[in-house]
Every structure is written in C-alpha cells, then in structure tokens.
Amino acid sequence: ELSLLEKIVALCKRRGIIFPSSEIYGGINGVWDFGPLGVELKRNIKESWWKAMTQLRTDVVGMDGSILMNREVWKASTHEDQFVDWFVDCKVCHARFRLDHLKESSCPLKPSKHPGECGGELTEPRRFNLLFKTYVGPLEEESALTYLRPETAQSIFVQFKNVLESSRMKIPFGIAQIGKAFRNEVNPRNFIFRSREFEQMELEYFVPPDTGLQYIEQWKEERVRWYESIGIAKEHIHVREVPEGERAFYSLKTYDLEYDFPFGRQELEGIAYRTDFDLKQHQIFSGKPLEYYDEERKCKYIPHVVEPSAGVDRTLLALLCESYSEEEIIGEKGQKEKRVVLRFSPRIAPIKIGVFPLLKNKAELVQKAQSVFSRLKVHFKSFYDESGAIGRRYRRMDEIGTPFCVTIDFETLEGVREGKLAGKKDTVTVRYRDSMKQDRVGIEELVDFIRQKIG
Numbered sequence: 424e425l426s427l428l429e430k431i432v433a434l435c436k437r438r439g440i441i442f443p444s445s446e447i448y449g450g451i452n453g454v455w456d457f458g459p460l461g462v463e464l465k466r467n468i469k470e471s472w473w474k475a476m477t478q479l480r481t482d483v484v485g486m487d488g489s490i491l492m493n494r495e496v497w498k499a500s501t502h503e504d505q506f507v508d509w510f511v512d513c514k515v516c517h518a519r520f521r522l523d524h525l526k527e528s529s530c531p532l533k534p535s536k537h538p539g540e541c542g543g544e545l546t547e548p549r550r551f552n553l554l555f556k557t558y559v560g561p562l563e564e565e566s567a568l569t570y571l572r573p574e575t576a577q578s579i580f581v582q583f584k585n586v587l588e589s590s591r592m593k594i595p596f597g598i599a600q601i602g603k604a605f606r607n608e609v610n611p612r613n614f615i616f617r618s619r620e621f622e623q624m625e626l627e628y629f630v631p632p633d634t635g636l637q638y639i640e641q642w643k644e645e646r647v648r649w650y651e652s653i654g655i656a657k658e659h660i661h662v663r664e665v666p667e668g669e670r671a672f673y674s675l676k677t678y679d680l681e682y683d684f685p686f687g688r689q690e691l692e693g694i695a696y697r698t699d700f701d702l703k704q705h706q707i708f709s710g711k712p713l714e715y716y717d718e719e720r721k722c723k724y725i726p727h728v729v730e731p732s733a734g735v736d737r738t739l740l741a742l743l744c745e746s747y748s749e750e751e752i753i754g755e756k757g758q759k760e761k762r763v764v765l766r767f768s769p770r771i772a773p774i775k776i777g778v779f780p781l782l783k784n785k786a787e788l789v790q791k792a793q794s795v796f797s798r799l800k801v802h803f804k805s806f807y808d809e810s811g812a813i814g815r816r817y818r819r820m821d822e823i824g825t826p827f828c829v830t831i832d833f834e835t836l837e838g839v840r841e842g843k844l845a846g847k848k849d850t851v852t853v854r855y856r857d858s859m860k861q862d863r864v865g866i867e868e869l870v871d872f873i874r875q876k877i878g
C-alpha cells in the first residue's frame with residue numbers, strides 16, 4: 424500500500440499537475456515543473472492571495488521586482504555572509520543531511536534510525552551558503568558576480584521609497600509581491616515541500632517603531648483566516664511561536680503557521696517582526712535616506728516591518744494533502760469501485776466545470792453540449808469531454824477536483840419527463856463532485872447558478 428504522499432505524487436504526475444523538471448534526462452534534484460492543471464492551481468492560489476492583500480485591503484499595494492539585483496543588496500541584507508546552513512555526510516552511506524534536520528531524517532540504509540545512529544559515522548559539520556551564484560555580463564569574474572534572490576522581500580525594501588512616494592501611501596501600509604526565489608538547499612525533499620526553486624507570496628507591512636508586536640498579532644489572525652478561506656481546515660493549521668534561539672537574528676518575534684503534512688507538522692508560512700533591520704541596513708549600505716516622516720506623530724523614523732511570508736508550493740502541497748480522499752462507491756453496474764476525489768474548494772479547483780454530451784455518437788447531443796461549453800468557458804475554466812462512459816468521465820473529473828459536471832442528455836433536447844420542470848427543454852444536469860447528487864438546471868440560468876455555488 425502506497426503512503427498518502429506517494430499517492431499524491433503519482434496522481435500529480437498522472438494527471439498533469441506536477442512533473443519532475445527535465446525528467447527525460449533523469450531530472451534535477453529539488454526542481455519541479457507544473458503541468459496544465461498544476462499551473463491553474465498555482466494561479467488560483469496566487470490570485471486568491473493577491474486579491475486578499477491588494478484588492479480587499481486599501482492599505483497594501485503590489486509590486487513585481489526582478490530576480491537579479493545589485494550584489495550590494497545581498498551584502499546589506501547579510502545573505503552573502505550569513506545565509507548559511509550546516510551539513511554532515513554519513514561516512515558509510517554517503518548521504519548528506521542538514522545538521523538541524525537530523526532528527527527528522529532517517530538513515531537510507533536503516534530507515535528506522537536517525538542519521539549517525541545506524542553505526543555509520545558522520546563527518547564534522549560543514550558550513551555552506553544557500554545562494555545560487557551567477558554572473559552578469561560576459562565575464563565570469565568577481566566584479567560580475569551576483570545571486571539569484573533567495574527571498575522576494577529585498578526588492579520591496581530597496582524600492583520602499585519609490586513605492587511610498589509614487590503611491591502616496593501612509594504608514595501603516597504594506598507592499599505585496601509574488602515571485603520566484605532560489606535556495607541551494609542541502610537536501611530538497613518531501614516532493615515540492617522543500618525545493619531549490621520555488622515561489623513566495625510576501626508582504627512587508629511597514630509600521631511605526633513601537634507597534635510591531637501589535638501588528639504581528641493581527642497578521643497572524645488574518646493569515647490563518649486566509650488558509651481557511653482556500654479550504655484548509657483551521658484544526659490542521661497550528662500557530663507556533665518560534666523561540667528566541669531559532670528565530671532569525673533580526674526578528675523580535677516570529678510565528679510559524681504549520682500544517683500537518685503526511686511527513687509531519689511543518690512550516691507553511693513564517694510571520695516575522697523584522698524590526699527596522701532591513702531598511703536600516705539598506706540605508707547604511709546605499710547611503711540613501713530611507714526614513715519616513717510621520718505627519719500625525721510629527722517625527723521621522725525608519726519604519727518597522729511585519730512580514731507574513733508564504734510559499735505558493737507549500738500551500739499547493741497542503742491543499743493536495745487536505746483535499747485527497749478515497750472512498751468506496753457502488754458503480755453503475757452495482758459493483759464496488761474506488762473513487763479518488765480531490766475535494767478542492769471550488770475557487771481553487773483547476774477546472775470548475777466538466778461539460779459532457781451523454782453520448783458521443785448522437786450529433787444533436789454533441790452539438791448542444793458544445794454550445795453549452797462555449798457559453799460556460801467565457802466565465803469559468805471548463806473542460807469538454809465526450810469520450811468514454813459517462814461514469815468514467817465523472818471519475819476523471821473527481822480525481823482532479825472538478826466541483827461541477829454538466830451533462831447534456833435526451834431530456835435537454837426533448838424536454839424534461841417528470842417533476843416540476845416537466846416539459847421544459849434546454850435543461851441540463853449539474854452533478855456535484857462531493858455528494859454525487861444532481862440538479863436539473865435551465866441552460867439560461869446555468870452561469871448564475873454555478874457562480875452562486877462557487878461563491
């Protein structure tokens with residue numbers, strides 16, 4: 424029997440959600456590609472975050488900074504010197520582990536043991552930097568060196584003044600950004616949980632100096648609500664206050680929002696009170712003033728920052744784990760069948776509606792189904808399918824989490840046989856993924872009907 428994570432990995436590959444990058448060449452460790460359905464899921468997650476941050480709030484504006492930046496940024500932020508991890512190698516099996524992950528790792532030769540507890544000796548810990556190096560321009564020399572960004576946050580700090588002045592925002596206000604980040608992790612693992620290339624959704628919320636501890640509490644609540652709104656049960660999210668020894672050195676307080684992944688309770692998002700550390704560093708290194716004049720308080724200060732920093736990929740993995748379910752149902756011929764369902768909330772589901780003619784070899788059904796599809800696709804990501812028995816088509820949609828299926832049958836063409844719609848033509852069945860129940864709905868009402876169900 425496969426583990427839950429193995430089942431999810433297999434489903435993602437089979438249905439075009441996630442593939443190993445460069446797979447035909449044997450892949451590349453810690454890097455993933457998102458297929459036709461994966462890209463839709465990611466877009467829905469990002470859109471939901473973006474809307475919650477920049478549309479429903481009036482105190483947050485967005486930006487989209489570059490991945491490559493002036494190397495000085497990474498000196499000022501301390502990443503160049505201090506974005507390091509420690510690792511050890513097992514002298515027997517040659518596996519490599521992050522020092523602070525030994526307790527969560529197992530020996531490849533004796534999976535019931537932690538590294539080093541299998542009799543294999545571990546090397547002395549070695550330090551390495553997680554930044555990916557690259558060169559700007561044709562010469563690979565020190566003066567051309569820079570790094571792929573390991574977090575999106577720094578471009579927000581560096582552009583703080585430009586955004587402030589052009590948007591005329593007043594403190595407290597935030598700058599939101601979604602984008603790729605790169606970290607040369609020692610040990611990428613647990614599918615897309617820890618990868619070397621990933622996407623972050625970060626907000627830097629600028630506040631007066633003495634209010635950071637107050638705002639971090641608000642953001643903690645707000646962020647838990649967001650996870651709930653995309654379909655992660657509140658009981659599966661755990662707020663952990665990160666103790667002093669584990670916090671980034673510049674943080675006065677940090678909360679991790681953790682999720683019960685199949686491989687344990689792990690960080691989904693970090694919410695850190697970063698004080699004025701970053702802006703101060705950039706002010707020192709760039710020599711440009713990054714202070715703010717507070718008209719209400721009649722004073723100048725370097726704003727403090729509360730940062731909720733979430734991972735798109737980790738959110739997607741949490742949604743997959745949260746939504747995956749298997750159940751036994753009775754098939755059309757009375758036989759027992761296994762049904763795999765991704766119970767995504769309709770707003771997150773990669774495809775909202777499957778549209779099917781009952782039979783493929785009846786031209787009128789096919790024609791009608793195509794016209795219903797044309798009508799729906801303008802409003803919702805829809806999928807037209809005419810191949811195979813109708814039950815099989817439903818099963819395929821269940822497996823990718825499509826919340827609604829619309830079927831065009833003979834009653835659509837000839838009029839409903841009985842019930843309160845008796846005699847009415849141009850109706851279809853709407854079948855629900857979770858209950859497998861069906862409603863009959865007029866084609867004219869369909870768009871509004873589904874819009875209401877999506878909410």
Ligand code: ATP
Binds near residue numbers: 606617622623736737
């Ligand atoms: P970890 O302790 O798991 O390495 P971190 O505390 O270093 O994570 P942060 O620097 O707080 O992570 O990054 C903010 C968010 O970015 C994380 O909560 C996570 O969602 C995401 N993230 C960080 N590193 C990775 C990674 N290697 N792969 C996927 N997502 C990541």
